[in-house]
Amino acid sequence: MRTKIEVRNVWKSFGSGKDRLPVVEGVSLNVGDGEFVAIVGPSGCGKTTLMNMIAGFIRPDQGSIMIDGIERTKPDSKGILISQLGSVFPWLTVQKNLMFGLNGHAQPDKAGLADHYAAIVGLKGFENSYPHELSGGMLKRAELARALVVKPEILYMDEPFSALDALMSLRMRGELLRILSEERHTVLLITHDVEEAIHMADRVVVLSPRPTKIQATFEVKLPRPRDVTSHAVQELRLAVLRELGAGDRSPAAEVA
Amino acid sequence: MNRIKEALPSVAVISMLIAVWWAVVALSGSVIFPTPWGVVAGTIELVQDGTLWQHIGASLLRVGTGFALAVAFAVPLGLWMGWVRGAFATLNPLFQILRPISPIAWIPIAILWFGVGDASPIYLIFISSVFPMVVQTTEGVHTIEGRYLRAAENFGVSRYTLFSQVVIPAVLPQVIVGMRIGLGVAWLVVVAAEMIALRSGLGYLIIDSRNAGNRYDLVIAGMIIIGLIGLLLDGMMRLLEGLKWVRWRYAH
Numbered sequence: 001m002r003t004k005i006e007v008r009n010v011w012k013s014f015g016s017g018k019d020r021l022p023v024v025e026g027v028s029l030n031v032g033d034g035e036f037v038a039i040v041g042p043s044g045c046g047k048t049t050l051m052n053m054i055a056g057f058i059r060p061d062q063g064s065i066m067i068d069g070i071e072r073t074k075p076d077s078k079g080i081l082i083s084q085l086g087s088v089f090p091w092l093t094v095q096k097n098l099m100f101g102l103n104g105h106a107q108p109d110k111a112g113l114a115d116h117y118a119a120i121v122g123l124k125g126f127e128n129s130y131p132h133e134l135s136g137g138m139l140k141r142a143e144l145a146r147a148l149v150v151k152p153e154i155l156y157m158d159e160p161f162s163a164l165d166a167l168m169s170l171r172m173r174g175e176l177l178r179i180l181s182e183e184r185h186t187v188l189l190i191t192h193d194v195e196e197a198i199h200m201a202d203r204v205v206v207l208s209p210r211p212t213k214i215q216a217t218f219e220v221k222l223p224r225p226r227d228v229t230s231h232a233v234q235e236l237r238l239a240v241l242r243e244l245g246a247g248d249r250s251p252a253a254e255v256a
Numbered sequence: 257m258n259r260i261k262e263a264l265p266s267v268a269v270i271s272m273l274i275a276v277w278w279a280v281v282a283l284s285g286s287v288i289f290p291t292p293w294g295v296v297a298g299t300i301e302l303v304q305d306g307t308l309w310q311h312i313g314a315s316l317l318r319v320g321t322g323f324a325l326a327v328a329f330a331v332p333l334g335l336w337m338g339w340v341r342g343a344f345a346t347l348n349p350l351f352q353i354l355r356p357i358s359p360i361a362w363i364p365i366a367i368l369w370f371g372v373g374d375a376s377p378i379y380l381i382f383i384s385s386v387f388p389m390v391v392q393t394t395e396g397v398h399t400i401e402g403r404y405l406r407a408a409e410n411f412g413v414s415r416y417t418l419f420s421q422v423v424i425p426a427v428l429p430q431v432i433v434g435m436r437i438g439l440g441v442a443w444l445v446v447v448a449a450e451m452i453a454l455r456s457g458l459g460y461l462i463i464d465s466r467n468a469g470n471r472y473d474l475v476i477a478g479m480i481i482i483g484l485i486g487l488l489l490d491g492m493m494r495l496l497e498g499l500k501w502v503r504w505r506y507a508h
Binding site (some may be wrong): 055057069072074075076077080081083084085086089090091092101104130131132150256 | 403404406407408409410411412413414415421422426428467500501502503504505
């Protein structure tokens, strides 16, 4: 597998002097083309900072991010970030939101392409709705579709489904996996939900508390589609949770 | 039915005020201060000889012109100041000094610069409504949520798209708030401005009615008409808040 994303010994801290707060201390990570890597870590460990560096929104203090062997210095539409809060523009209709990333593309039928992706994520019939008329789950679908329209090679997902209720979150996982089986993307997913990570990813990377570094890596060699209630998934989940320092068998020990 | 019920207390208060007014004038036997009926009769007189419409038209034209100029000036300036840090740092202190100066204080200078024609009140209206709109628009740009700007950055859109599809629509609700404030102030100021040596407008009507024979019935008629038109103008600005491009802001 060709390397798509190469994170080379990346360091980052915020502030300076006495207030200096080291956040990321030497993370190196390779993500293959078409691979799905999930990053889990304790709350506030610097996951989002790491993701923002990889997506190009902030520059590391040291080290570099290589995408396809070229150093990444700013964000571009080759890799789209989907965050927990979402960023579907409330002042544009679903269709206009989906067409947003196509501005400047030489695409002849932008509206048609937007509607095609609206249908793929299950928003057919809502093309002319405004975001405030949609539910939380539908907003997530719109966000995902807006990213897919520009045919990104990489999807950066930062807790994409954690604002949804448990059932909707599970459904969105299924939708995402279905879309990924049709359109191959490299995916980097940040989550605090270990089960979500194992359900979807090829590899689960566990980060240490802040200042963060990679603490452990788990290959998920389970066949797809995966049954999250299966013994194998649960066993792996416990192993990851143990790594996070919450390995007892009570379900309440889930990391926050 | 519910709306009638809701309006009932305010109608009662206004009716009571009119009743007290009537009673006090009747009991004191004042010959100068009019009864409510006197005001109604005065209004009818103004409507019949046609001068009322001329005064209203003149005031509205001045407000319309001054306010339109202020919008055309304030919105682009506010966008620029909101977007470019240096522009804000340079101009904001100046505006913060100019803003608290009452437009009335500008009257002598307005007369000096523009004489006693229509240009003076138009300038005063411009000065009074431009600052709230600049401030609101700038504030609107500053409060655009970072996640939207980052999304635009992520998709790598052109500057034109960034402004036309993200910045301006995001700021529009704040611009409308600024316009509401601006128009409100403009309407306050036009009356004061028209009291200076002009020959038309509602402000002129009031001051002229007093000067030419103590017609306090017409003074009060003019005041009430100013109040009602102000209410109407604010209602029109509130209609703008219902536009589909800005409804997202008020929908929650």
